[in-house]
């Protein structure tokens with residue numbers, strides 16, 4: 001396996017650039033049954049004394065069901081590479097196509113999680129909590145423009161259990 005363990009706190013890249021700029025793949029499920037999708041909204045930090053990842057997933061995503069059914073998920077980061085693959089995984093649904101195969105990504109099976117051999121950095125995450133965003137919480141009225149009234153994100157707060165860096 002061409003990945004080595006690292007401490008997330010030793011990762012020097014900007015978390016904003018990693019997620020918002022370079023994008024990531026959220027993947028849930030085992031090698032036999034998984035789905036992946038691109039995300040650019042989210043965060044990395046700390047909550048409840050744990051290093052944590054925060055992702056925001058709309059309920060209509062096929063990946064949503066995999067996130068609900070599995071305790072763990074991964075975040076695969078590509079450092080700005082694989083842009084076409086990430087665009088494909090962010091525009092096609094796993095309901096209709098084998099996105100990983102179409103995108104030329106190689107799934108790696110690792111216990112109860114799946115990630116991609118082409119990733120530069122992988123975070124193995126365990127769900128700690130989930131919260132549905134509701135419009136009564138929006139303080140900036142423009143935030144509501146991101147929604148059609150039914151598709152509010154579910155936020156997952158997850159402990160970063162392992163950080164893998166491609167060697």
Ligand SMILES: Cc1cc2nc3c(=O)[nH]c(=O)nc-3n(C[C@H](O)[C@H](O)[C@H](O)COP(=O)(O)O)c2cc1C
Pocket residue numbers: 023035036037038039040041042056057058060061062063064086087089090091092093094095
């Ligand atoms: C750059 C980019 C970022 C995205 N970020 C998110 C996100 O943070 N949350 C979300 O629910 N959807 C996001 N999407 C949309 C999903 O990736 C997209 O709907 C995908 O096709 C869902 O696939 P699925 O149905 O196989 O789960 C993003 C798409 C792109 C292209």
